[in-house]
Amino acid sequence: MKDGFIRVAAGTPKIRVADCDYNAGQVVALAKQADEQNVRLLCLPELVLSAYTCCDLFLQDTLLRGALDALRRVLRETRELETVLVLGLPLQAAGKLYNCAAVCHRGELLGLVPKRFLPNYGEFYEARLFTPSSGENKSYSLDGRQVPFGPRLLFCCEEMEDFCFGVEICEDLWSCAPPSVGHCAAGALMICNLSASDETVGKADYRRALVGGQSARLCCGYLYADAGEGESTTDLVFAGHNLIAENGAVLAESERFTTGLVISEVDVSRLAYERRRLTTFPARQDEGYLRIPFSLPLHETTLTRPVSPFPFIPQDPAALHANCEDILRLQSAGLCQRLLHTGAKCAVLGLSGGLDSALALLVAVRAADWMGVPRAFVRAVTMPCFGTSARTLQNAHALCESLGVPLREIPITQAVRRHFADIGQDEERRDVTYENAQARERTQVLMDLANQQGGLVIGTGDLSELALGWATYNGDHMSMYAVNASVPKTLVRHLVAHEAARIGGRAGEVLRDILDTPVSPELLPGGGEGIVQRTEELVGPYELHDFFLYYAIRWGFAPQKVLRLACRAFKEKYPRETILRWLKEFYRRFFAQQFKRSCLPDAPKVGSVTLSPRGDWRMPSDASARLWLSQLENM
Template identity: 70%
Template sequence: MKDGIIKVAVGTPEVRVADCVYNGEQAAQLAQEADALGAQLLVLPELQLTGYTCGDLFLQPTLLNGALDALAKLLERTKDTDMVVVAGLPVNHRGKLYNCAAVCQKGEVLGLVPKTNLPNYGEFYERRQFTPAFDGIAEISLWGRTVPFGKKLLFSCEELPEFVLGVEICEDLWAMSPPSISLAAAGATVIANLSASNETVGKDEYRRRLVTGQSARLVCGYLYADAGEGESTTDMVFAGHDLIAENGVLLGESGKFTTGLTVSEIDTHRLSFERRRLTSFPHVEGEGFLVIPFSQRMRETTLTRPVSSSPFIPSDPRALARNCEDILTIQAAGLAKRLTHSHAKTAVVGVSGGLDSALALLATVRAMERAGRPRTDIVAVIMPCFGTTQRTKSNAEILCERLGVQVRVVDIARAVEVHFSDIGKDPENQDVTYENAQARERTQVLMDISNLTGGLVVGTGDLSELALGWATYNGDHMSMYGVNASIPKTLVRHLVAHEAGKTGDAQLKKVLLDILDTPVSPELLPAKEGEIQQKTEDIVGPYELHDFFLYHGIRWGCPPKKVLRLAQYAFGEEYDRATILHWLKNFYRRFFAQQFKRSCLPDGPKVGSVSLSPRGDWRMPSDASAALWLSQLQSLEEEG
């Protein structure tokens, strides 16, 4: 439960139709297994204590009493755990029968939630036995204790206020207006669905889309427990297709025609953060809901859910290829519109032989093609200086040649030396002025060539550099349209690789692959024996770590201690705790200190879930203090 993460389970026990003793025992065994795994919530299928396919036997008092006896035994077997168990059974209330979910903890029923939408079509005849949920909240007596009964019940964890449970049952999700909508609006962050969905061809994929889609719409965790082995096969077959989703992402899924547990973790803090961020997410205060508190001891939940070390990179190669194509198209569409609107005669791109400028040039080529203009309307400017190596200069020249763009080579060394003389700068002192003067001279050259050719300067800086402030103010920080502005460094590599894989030009492919193999560097310090001396990741840290920090710390608002925990889990033994903590401190220090550069960024297209544009996703005062964040990291460092 620490960091807002709870371990959850959905389970399909084997059932015997109408054998409540057997079914209760199977539920209890599954509950014990879930508790042993550290689960704080277990959801069982619809009418599991009787079996869903009992038909008119549901009208028999013997079955109804047997279901209550099975529930009592389940309560007895789970009274020594604080895990919440949600079990399905029929309940008789004031002469009517309801298909219910019993929310149980510590040997007690916290509440009973009846099903709202009863299917009475096709193979389903629930209205023959059951009554739909009524409006309002009633009370029912179970073993001498009064229990809340109604569809507007919420169950809230006292120790973790972000963990609020709501319940709906099977068809409720498939209906036009599922109860989970109002439950989420009233504060539920986790929805349990007790289901008995029979299996037909292709239904599993529809069910999967339904569950993940609802979790996305409601920004919630969604737990779907499906009936399976042992249900009557007279007219239907049940597959026990269990699902766990969070905000549109499928975290866990059982195989079909299996029994047992599916376990994962729900991050309630992350869900709450996203709801705060989305001002369109509704909140209905009160509105007739009853909030029932429960208590669970705080403990650290062992992570098993996927946490990618490259959160901006899809693990599926096909999804990655689609994303790359989409991103390049977005870049090209944005730049083509800007070129057309500004009546620019040329697009001017500084090409260094590095990754970012290669991507910017590739996107510019696409933009010109989209605008129906020749590639020769692109002016690629190569500006060697003190740190430029033959490798990068040669790669820049070959890249421009193979892409068929105009090329201008402007050696800026003499101009920078004159500038040093003008400002009284000792060129032997290779300090920040030594470096930044080169970056600003390059930007001046680009701007003046754009004036000379009636053009527009295309920026090359990426999202990771903007997050770290790894850009020279009014140097490479500035352009007229930044096509890479919302693309993290780890993704830049894949975009260039994507283009290399597509091209039929062997020489172009070769040079792109060599650019991918070149160390990331601004090349502002003299090379040693022809090799790059200044390697960015040696100075600011590994970009794969910084992109991870950016995603979890900024996009999802995770506190530094949680970012550290997730990073340790995601990167395993690749980086030890001390290394991750060192670069995490550096990330927060730089992120706060360098906001002034982001406050005056050029325009550029948003392509993914993270952008630092001051006109879009990120608004932050340039003089905000990092003290709280760094203090938390300092305490973690002292803990060792």
């Protein structure tokens, strides 16, 4: 439960219709299995103690007493379990029959939640038997104890404020005004749905979309437990389709026509962060709600949910292809609008023969095609200096030739040396001045050419470089429109690969060679083919920094949680000490380099993370990193 992770499960036991004692035994067995696997919240199907398909037997006193006795047995036999158990049963109260969810913990009945919406169409006839919830909380007397009974109950862990859940039952979710809306507005971060949804062709897809969509709409975790084997098949078939979703993503799903548990971990602290961030999510509205406490010791939850090392990259090839195409269209559409608005006569960009400038060129070419102008509208400039390798220079020429873009080569070595003489810089002193003078000279050339030709300078720097401050202030840091500014380095590679496959031919070959070239600023002399500066040896692996950026900035995770997730995601590639080292470097650089991000040029937003000072990220340039780094110092 530490770091906000709650291990949860949705389960389907094999039951018998109307055999309540047998069903209680199956429920207890599943609860014990869940507890052994450190599940802290287990949701079971609707009317699981009796079976959903009892029809008019629900009116029989014998069945109702049997269901209550089964509940007592479950309470007795789960007294030693830490798992909070949510299960369904028929219950008579005030002379009426209710379809209820019982919430149990350590042998205590915490509360009873009656179903609000009763389906009475198609194959469903619940209104013939049951009474819908009145909408008000009352109490129910069981064995001399008053138990909360009503639709507005929230169950809250005393040791962890964000572990708070509400309950709805089957059709409640399918209605136009689900009770879960009120539960989440009142503070629930998880919803348990006890269901008996029969199986028909195509229904599983609809059910999955409904559960995932509701978890996204309410920014919550959603546990959906479905009736299955043992229900009567007189007219219907139940498949036990269990789902666990979090904020729109299905974390785990059972195979249909199986029994047992489906388990995952819901990150309630992530959900709480997202609700704080979303100004349209209402402040807590819990009037009429009763918060029922329960106690659980805090343990570290072993994670089974997948943690991708590449959070910006879809794992599905079809989704990755679609994302790449969308991003390239967004970049080129943004550039088109800027060029048309300013009446620019050309787009000017520096081409190094590396990844970022290749992507910027591809975007500019798309923009020219989109506007219906010749590709000569794009004016590429390569500016070799001390560290330029033959490989990157050749690739710059070959790429422009294959794309039909004019390339101008302007060596800047002598201009930089004259500048060194002006300021008294020793050329043998390979310091930051030596490196940055080259970057600023290149920017000056581009800016002046753009003025000369009535064009705009297109920026090439990416999101990862902005996060780390890996840019020369008023050098490559500056442009007139920065098309790559919200694209992380790990995604840049896939975008270039996407275009290489789409374009093919000689351009595709050159792009593939650029993809194989080590990332380097090429500011130190290497000689010939050699590249002596490798960026990732200096600032750390970009795949790690992109991971840190996603979880530390997009989700606001604490450093210790970012480290934990990174160690899981990269366990086969990097030792913990390496990840910790670069995580410290990430926080140090991110805080120290905010001043560069505070004056960025305009750029199109293409994903959920951007560092534009006019949009998603506003931060004082002199904020201290001490709190964040102190979490990592003793780890």
